[in-house]
Amino acid sequence: MRIKKLILNGFRSYQRAEFEPDKGLNLLYGANAAGKTNVLEAVFLCALGRSHRTSRDPELIGHGLAGAYVGLELETQSGNRVIEIKLRAGDDVNRNPRDKKQVFIDRQRAEKAGELMGVLNVVMFSPEDLALVKASPEVRRRFMDMELCQLRPAYYRKAAMYNAALRQRNALIKEAFADPIDPEMLDMWNAQLARTGAEVMRSRRRFMDELSTIASDMHRRLTGGREQLFTFYQPNVPFDENEAEYAIYEALAASREEDIRRGFTSRGPHRDDIGIKLGDTDVKVYGSQGQQRTAALSLKLSEIALIREVVGESPVLLLDDVLSELDDDRQRALMESAFDCQCLLTATGVESAVTRKGAAVFEVKDGAIIPRTE
Numbered sequence: 585m586r587i588k589k590l591i592l593n594g595f596r597s598y599q600r601a602e603f604e605p606d607k608g609l610n611l612l613y614g615a616n617a618a619g620k621t622n623v624l625e626a627v628f629l630c631a632l633g634r635s636h637r638t639s640r641d642p643e644l645i646g647h648g649l650a651g652a653y654v655g656l657e658l659e660t661q662s663g664n665r666v667i668e669i670k671l672r673a674g675d676d677v678n679r680n681p682r683d684k685k686q687v688f689i690d691r692q693r694a695e696k697a698g699e700l701m702g703v704l705n706v707v708m709f710s711p712e713d714l715a716l717v718k719a720s721p722e723v724r725r726r727f728m729d730m731e732l733c734q735l736r737p738a739y740y741r742k743a744a745m746y747n748a749a750l751r752q753r754n755a756l757i758k759e760a761f762a763d764p765i766d767p768e769m770l771d772m773w774n775a776q777l778a779r780t781g782a783e784v785m786r787s788r789r790r791f792m793d794e795l796s797t798i799a800s801d802m803h804r805r806l807t808g809g810r811e812q813l814f815t816f817y818q819p820n821v822p823f824d825e826n827e828a829e830y831a832i833y834e835a836l837a838a839s840r841e842e843d844i845r846r847g848f849t850s851r852g853p854h855r856d857d858i859g860i861k862l863g864d865t866d867v868k869v870y871g872s873q874g875q876q877r878t879a880a881l882s883l884k885l886s887e888i889a890l891i892r893e894v895v896g897e898s899p900v901l902l903l904d905d906v907l908s909e910l911d912d913d914r915q916r917a918l919m920e921s922a923f924d925c926q927c928l929l930t931a932t933g934v935e936s937a938v939t940r941k942g943a944a945v946f947e948v949k950d951g952a953i954i955p956r957t958e
Contacts, residue, residue, distance in 0.1 A: 585658065585659070585660050585661070585704070585705060585897045585898060585899060585900060585926070586605075586607045586658070586659050586900065586926040587605055587627065587656060587657070587658055587659075587704075587900060587926060587928075588604065588657040588658065588659050588664075589602065589603070589604050589655075589656070589657040590602070590603040590604075590605070590623070590626060590627065590654070590655070590656050590657075591603075591653070591654070591655035591656075592622075592623075592626055592652075592653070592654060593652060593653040593654075594645060594646045594649040594651060594652040594653060595622065595626055595644060595645070595646065595652040595653070595654055595671075596619065596622040596625070596626075596644060596646060596652075597617075597618075597619040597622055597646065597951055598619060598622065598646070598951050599646065599951055600951075601951060601952055601953050602953070603623060603946070603953045605926065605928060605944065605946075606926075606943075606944035607926055608926065608927070608942065608943070608944070609922075609927045609929065609942065609943040609944070610926070610927065610928050610929065610943060610944045610945075610946065611929050611930075611931060611934065611943045611944070611945045611946065612928065612929065612930045612931075612946050612947075612948050612953065613930070613931050613932065613933055613934055613945070613946070613947060613948065614932070614947055614948035614949050615932065615949075616932060618948045618949055619948050619951065620904075620905075620930035620931075620948045621637075621904050621905075621930060623928065623930075623948070623953065624708070624902045624904050624928055624930065625637060625644075626654045626656075627656065627704075627706060627900065627902060627928065628706060628708055628902060629644070629654060629669055630654060630656045630667040630669060630700075630704055631700075631703075631704040631705065631706040631734070631900075632700070632701070632706075632730060632733065632734070633669075633685075633687060633697045633700045633701075636708055636710075641671055641684060641685050642671075642673050642684075644671055645671050645673050649673070650672065650673055650674060651670065651671055651672045651673060652670075652671040653668070653669070653670055653671075654668070654669045655667070655668045655669075656668075656704070658703070658704055660897065661896065661897050665689070665690060665703055665704070666688075666689070666690050666691060667687075667688070667689060667700070667703060667704060668687070668688040668691075669685065669686070669687055669688075670685070670686040670688070671684065671685055672684050672685075672686075687699070687700055689703060697740075698733075698737060698740040698741050698744070701733045701734060701737035701739075701740045702733075702734055702735075702736075702737040702895075704900065705734045705735075705891050705895060705897075705899040705900070706734075706899050706900045706901070706902055707884065707887045707888050707891070707899045707900075707901050707902070707925075708902045708904070709884055709901070709902065709903045709904065709906045709918070710904040710905070710906060711904075711905065711906060711909045713880060713884055713906070714877045714880050714881065714906070714909055715876075715877075715880065716880040716883060716884070717860055717867055717868055717871065717876040717877075717879045717880045717883075718868060718871075718873075718876045721855070721856070721857040721858075724857055724858040725854075725856055725857070727858070727883070728788050728791060728792070728856075728858065729743055731791065731795075731887055731890075732787055732788070732791050734891070734895075734899075735791070735890070735891065735894050735895065736787065736894075739784075739787050742780060742783045742784050742787065743784055745780045746777065746780040746781050746783075746784050746853065746854075747854070749773055749776040749777045749780055750777060750849060750852070750854055752773050752776075753770070753773040753774070753777060753849050754847075754848050754849055756769060756770060756773060757770075757843055757844055757847060757848065757849065758847055760844045761847070765844070770840070774833055774836040774837060775833065777832060777833075777836060777849075777852060778829045778830070778832040778833035778836065779829055781821075781828075781829075781832045781852050781853045782823075782828035782829040782832060784853045785819055785821075785823060785828050785832075785853050785856070786825060786828060788817055788819075788853070788856060789817045789819070789825075791817075792815065792816055792817035792858065793817075794890060794893075794894075795815065795883070795886050795887075795890055796814070796815045796816060798886040798889045798890055799813055799815050799882045799883050799885075799886040800812065800813050800814065800815070800882075802882040802885050802886050802889070802917075802921075803878065803879065803882035805917065806878055806881065806882060806913070806914065806917050807878065811862050811863075811875070811878075812862065812863055813860070813861070813862060813879055813882055814859075814860075814861040814862075814863075815858060815859065815860050815861075815879075815883065816858070816859045817856070817858065817859070818856065818857040818858055818859040819853070819856050820835075820851060820852060820853065820854075820855035820856050820857075821835045821851055821852060821853075832851075832852060832853075835851040835852070836849070836851055836852065838851075839851045860879055860883075862875060862879070867879050877909075878914070881910070881914060881917070881918070885917065885918065885921045887899075888901065888921050888922065888925065889921070898924045898925045898926075899925060900925065900926050900927075900928070901922045901925040901926070901927040901928070902927075902928050903918075903927060903928065903929040903930065904930050905930050905931060905932070906918075907929070907931065908931070929943070
């Protein structure tokens with residue numbers, strides 16, 4: 585899987601730019617705020633339909649512009665694909681939110697955002713990703729969900745249905761401050777959350793079962809066999825495969841009074857986490873900063889291997905100024921894991937260690953992406 589061409593019109597700092605990366609390693613260098621990360625953000629947008637930096641699409645549109653366009657030509661084992669995303673700003677589209685962001689796949693408009701999942705698979709590395717272990721559970725849930733959406737696109741619909749039911753239950757609970765809750769209405773949303781939540785939990789557990797073996801092997805290599813990493817799904821509601829729906833329903837019923845008092849739903853998959861241990865030690869709580877960063881790197885590198893295994897081809901690797909955060913051994917492990925990936929790497933200067941590997945080099949300057957030929 586590789587990007588053949590990326591076109592940016594009115595996206596962030598780019599009035600008009602084209603980028604044709606090499607099939608292997610590509611270094612984008614330039615000063616801070618030159619727009620290097622914006623290129624990676626545009627690729628991420630084409631893969632998952634959203635930015636990795638903001639949930640507000642209008643922020644992706646250049647200042648003072650009416651809209652933005654991102655076009656991406658992709659080569660896969662099954663053939664060439666085209667992904668296009670059109671963003672619109674202003675009050676003229678406020679009445680129809682679908683017109684604010686339009687997604688096109690192979691020149692046909694996608695009716696649902698979930699259709700984009702799995703067309704382009706990416707793995708994103710940034711300095712913030714190295715804080716995956718010590719970050720909040722919300723960050724680790726997002727890690728599971730983003731990967732599952734790419735590996736198994738049907739998961740996107742499961743998660744969307746659960747989140748929609750969760751919003752409805754939370755809204756009903758908030759009304760209890762003014763009026764008594766209709767028990768039948770609350771029970772209806774409990775049943776909906778239990779049904780959709782059970783599917784989400786089963787998918788997450790299977791994903792973590794697959795990822796944990798790869799991550800353990802990866803961590804052993806990174807530490808020279810000195811540490812044994814254990815990662816596992818940590819559900820908010822204990823369950824087994826056959827009792828998931830019942831377990832969630834019972835947990836929601838039991839937490840009814842507490843939820844009304846607190847004003848939100850306190851039990852369910854939206855409170856899940858990933859357990860991360862070195863031996864018997866909880867790395868999230870007791871691990872050193874070095875142990876936490878290495879465990880995070882092991883998890884992220886495992887994404888690449890798992891995509892290869894499930895999808896049958898390597899993802900596009902996006903490295904946003906991450907090499908400066910890693911020592912030589914971990915840089916080497918990262919680049920070895922990306923042996924057959926197309927890789928887009930950003931840095932403030934030309935990295936000699938990278939160029940020795942035969943990288944294509946591009947300077948990002950004044951809203952342009954310029955190939956360096958010398």
